[in-house]
Amino acid sequence: MPRIAAPTNAAQREQTQRKVLDAFGELLFSHGLPGLTMTDVARAAGVGRTAVYNYFADIEQLLVAFALDETGRFVTDLKDKLAGIQNPVDRLSLYVRAQLMDLTRRHLPPGPAMRSVLSNESFAKLGVHVGELNTILEDILRDGMDQHYLPVADVEGLVQLIHGSLTASASRRKIESPDEARVAAAVRFIQAGVGASFGADGRPVTYS
Incomplete structure (x- = not known):
């Protein structure tokens, strides 16, 4: 089982969501919106692509x-x-x-x-x-x-x-x-x- 870095599952979800939003912001800043994919965001956030889809359905x-x-x-x-x-x-x-x-x-x-x-x-x-x-x-x-x-x-x-x-x-x-x-x-x-x-x-x- 994956190690939970946060004290609770809820906190872990919040941390992951924050990572995804921050990574998206950095990519939006550096590369712009055209061509940006969920895979790009997952890679920048250091999480699996499935994890991104757990929070957001699409770009x-x-x-x-x-x-x-x-x-x-x-x-x-x-x-x-x-x-x-x-x-x-x-x-x-x-x-x-x-x-x-x-x-x-x-x-x-x-x-x-x-x-x-x-x-x-x-x-x-x-x-x-x-x-x-x-x-x-x-x-x-x-x-x-x-x-x-x-x-x-x-x-x-x-x-x-x-x-x-x-x-x-x-x-x-x-x-x-x-x-x-x-x-x-x-x-x-x-x-x-x-x-x-x-x-x-x-x-x-x-x-x-």
Whole structure:
């Protein structure tokens, strides 16, 4: 019988599933989705191909599980960090930085590419977390407008433009984190795009 490395069968299953998801993420990062097979994932995870199928029926199901797992963890961490910041312009800066770090680290296929390889049902599952990220950004922008740090504008339109800019600005090289100058430029660009103003001390200021 195979030796159980974890203290319980449930823990062993969780460890194996984590290995599979991590291996899939690495392959997605280094090789991309086209041509990726369950055999590739099993080999990278150091488990048998049958073991992968015990958790995921196919690459589509694995992609959805990976995306939900990664995005869910990202959303939770982002909310925790945003909770400690009051100024909406500073919160926008943190949001932009966090998104660029996450996009650089994970390299999930962009929305249109995901839609092209997923069924409507699977793609709809991803919309839950995507919608949650949209809501977070919408709240930041609305707070900025309500507190007169940002001029009143179409919030939903700004969200689409910001997310499009972030996707375009994310590094496509395999690095641990994006270049700080690149991140700072993206932050300034987006802050300027939504109409934020700053005083001589570099702090956000309200409109008179």
